[in-house]
Amino acid sequence: MELIQEIENKKSISILGSTGSIGKSTLDLISLNRSQYQIEVLSCFDNYKLLAEQAIKFKPKRVVLSDPKNYNELKKLLFGTNIEILSGRKSLIESASIPVDWVMSSIVGMAGLEPTISAVKQGTTVALANKECLVSAGNIFMSEVEKNSAILLPVDSEHNGIFQILNLNSGREVEKIILTASGGPFLNLNKDKFHDITPKEALAHPNWSMGPKISIDSATMMNKGLELIEAHYFFIEKNSNVKLDLIVHPQSIIHALVEFIDGSIILQMSTPDMKIPISYTLNWPCRASNSAKKIDLAMMDKLTFQDPDIEKFPAIKICKEVLYSDQGYGVALNAANEESVMAFLNGMIKFTDIISIIQNVLEKYKPEKSTCISEIIELDNISREITKKEISKCLM
Ligand code: NDP
Ligand code: MG
16 A cells, blocks of 8 residues: 555656766756656667666666667666667657656757657656757747646756746846856867867866767857757747847856846856756756755855857857747758767867858758748758758868
């Protein structure tokens, strides 16, 4: 009897992208209160060894390997457990629809869109780390959230900070929402040195430990541009006069600021550790303690702010234009960025080519506004083909 009650009281959760930086931090938090959770689904792309380790430790009901190549290897590693083992993209999308209390959407890139939509369609609580969903499909994604009465919680630290502030204050009195940006590893590097930047240098973020794609996005400051678009869909209601802005704050202690009509600014701060915003979404509307380091105010060095240098980091300007263009540019921007970042990481193009390729794609391709997810996917494919042609002109 007691056992049945314990199972019923557990929060059931799925983690899409459990082997990544956000997925691992989510499991770290869960391991602090293991008995409170029942894990339904863990998924990854091809890191079957880590997926198997996680499965043995956290005993999910199901694991999904999106790339089927190592399905048999995964089966061998999980032999003797009663965990259901699936592979392939279809299984991933279908598994995301299994009813649970909370889903972490932490697959990187456009690959996360369909599984996240599948989770949204459950009408459950979805913690959204995958910002590419909103950049590519903002309006359609948000109307699915509304239609299915899902609850969408922002994981991205800046958006989570804004969400925390807005939960305590009236949204009607907000004048401006301000995201902070660390400026990435090249904030103080002269622009004429940018073409020599190597993937290793670009991956070394000064404050945050993250997956490779978002680390490169931070180095180009594309990440901050994508976050402006993300913030628009999360927080700016139609016809609202609330302004969106960003400020460079190299220490990454203050994550977000909200300015109110009376001139007050309320800010959210914490050490730069994604466990803090993830924990807020996992426990929302409550809070729970976690293993992240706390700020020691007396030991803190100075906190500084400066305007972003748009000439040095044109990605911010590109994203602002995309945001206010009212066309299907978001999907093209995201696809061009994903492909260029991958090409840079694979040593095919220079760091500076990333942004010029994106600019070329956006100049050449003017997609129509999409009306459904399948159209978004089609535009994404076309955008990638155009980007690959641009990449081939820059090969080193
Ligand atoms: P990682 O690269 O560390 O992890 C990505 C996860 O997605 C892995 O589990 C990976 O599996 C899986 N994955 C990759 N490609 C596919 C695919 N085609 N199909 C299915 N699964 C796939 O990324 P992060 O954790 O850094 O970022 C995840 C998302 O969260 C991104 O959208 C990012 O912008 C956002 N975010 C991340 C932050 C951070 O601090 N890391 C902060 C704020 C937002 P495998 O391991 O097998 O490759
Ligand atoms: Mg962020």
